[in-house]
Amino acid sequence: MSEHVLSSKLSYGIWIALMVLTVVTAGVATIDLGPFNTIVALLIATCKALLVVLFFMHVKYTSEKLTKMVIISSIAWLLILLFLSLADYTTRSLHAS
Amino acid sequence: MTIEHHGPELRHHFSTAEQQRDASSLGMWLFLATEIMFFGGMFCAYLIYRLNYFNEFAAGSRSLNLKLGTINTIVLICSSLTVALGVRAAQMGKRKLLVVLLILTLIFGLAFLGIKGIEWNEKFKEHHVPGASFDASDLIRDYPQIHIDPSHEQIYFSLYFAMTGLHALHMIIGVGIFTYLLYYSWKGLYGPNYYTPIELGGLYWHFVDIVWIYLFPLLYLIDRKPLG
Numbered sequence: 001m002s003e004h005v006l007s008s009k010l011s012y013g014i015w016i017a018l019m020v021l022t023v024v025t026a027g028v029a030t031i032d033l034g035p036f037n038t039i040v041a042l043l044i045a046t047c048k049a050l051l052v053v054l055f056f057m058h059v060k061y062t063s064e065k066l067t068k069m070v071i072i073s074s075i076a077w078l079l080i081l082l083f084l085s086l087a088d089y090t091t092r093s094l095h096a097s
Numbered sequence: 098m099t100i101e102h103h104g105p106e107l108r109h110h111f112s113t114a115e116q117q118r119d120a121s122s123l124g125m126w127l128f129l130a131t132e133i134m135f136f137g138g139m140f141c142a143y144l145i146y147r148l149n150y151f152n153e154f155a156a157g158s159r160s161l162n163l164k165l166g167t168i169n170t171i172v173l174i175c176s177s178l179t180v181a182l183g184v185r186a187a188q189m190g191k192r193k194l195l196v197v198l199l200i201l202t203l204i205f206g207l208a209f210l211g212i213k214g215i216e217w218n219e220k221f222k223e224h225h226v227p228g229a230s231f232d233a234s235d236l237i238r239d240y241p242q243i244h245i246d247p248s249h250e251q252i253y254f255s256l257y258f259a260m261t262g263l264h265a266l267h268m269i270i271g272v273g274i275f276t277y278l279l280y281y282s283w284k285g286l287y288g289p290n291y292y293t294p295i296e297l298g299g300l301y302w303h304f305v306d307i308v309w310i311y312l313f314p315l316l317y318l319i320d321r322k323p324l325g
Contacts, residue, residue, distance in 0.1 A: 005188045006181060015178040019171060022313075026167045029318040037322065041314035049307045056181040057303050058296075064119055067126050074130035078137045082144060089145045 004061035014055045021048050106291035118293050125297045129304050136308055139263065143256050143315065150249040155320035156236045157253035160225065162216055166317040169212045170309065176205035177306045180299045187292035192285055199279040206272045213265055226258065227251040242324055257316055264312060267305045274298050
């Protein structure tokens with residue numbers, strides 16, 4: 001699957017991007033953006049995670065579709081866990097009143 | 098039927114080295130999928146309690162050491178770089194470079210655990226560890242603008258210790274795996290024909306890095322705005 005060799009230039013590029021995003025996320029947190037603080041923090045974290053998965057974990061270069069299916073379905077399971085749990089907990093107060 | 102000649106690294110139940118590598122890699126990704134659900138349960142608990150007790154989560158988050166947290170994130174990113182370069186070195190058969198990069202990875206990993214230990218030590222001294230000696234009076238004093246319930250504050254710190262603790266446990270296991278990989282890299286077991294253990298160890302290390310990439314904003318950056 002990963003016959004592909006990641007060039008060292010690209011590795012350093014991803015590393016610099018990850019470092020910059022880390023400093024940005026810590027900096028942006030000190031600015032008051034209202035509810036967008038959390039959204040921006042999670043967006044930056046997801047960008048960082050994508051960089052790691054696609055390049056460092058070679059997923060961008062894999063020809064094996066099964067690997068991609070495993071990744072996408074595991075994220076789907078996680079979202080089912082989070083969303084269905086929230087669907088319960090965030091609506092409980094509706095019945096209390 | 099032709100008999101293929103191959104090195105000892107190819108097990109006889111696989112037709113080709115590529116097939117063997119694909120099978121190992123798929124197995125590793127399936128393991129990581131179970132790991133996502135393992136951590137996912139904690140992230141779910143975090144989400145539910147954060148929605149209910151936001152004030153306590155914000156105050157707890159402010160009490161964490163942002164400087165050390167950011168440094169630790171950077172340390173972990175550096176370790177991910179050395180792992181990625183290590184996989185490349187193994188693929189290209191550069192044994193010495195691989196050994197150096199694995200040693201660097203171990204140093205970064207141990208540095209992360211050391212810094213985490215300092216942070217935990219701070220929390221113990223501040224009586225922010227859930228239990229009988231838990232004391233949130235310093236937070237109540239520091240943030241008079243927001244109402245803080247000490248019992249809800251304990252939930253934040255329970256999740257903080259559980260999540261960073263589980264992550265640290267994964268780091269300790271990672272250090273073990275990489276010590277093993279270092280030993281066999283030193284012996285010259287890995288090269289262009291066979292580098293699967295390095296690749297799979299790398300996938301594990303990167304996964305643990307990704308968990309921290311989410312833990313950092315969720316635990317440290319909940320509310321860092323200047324209080325008006």
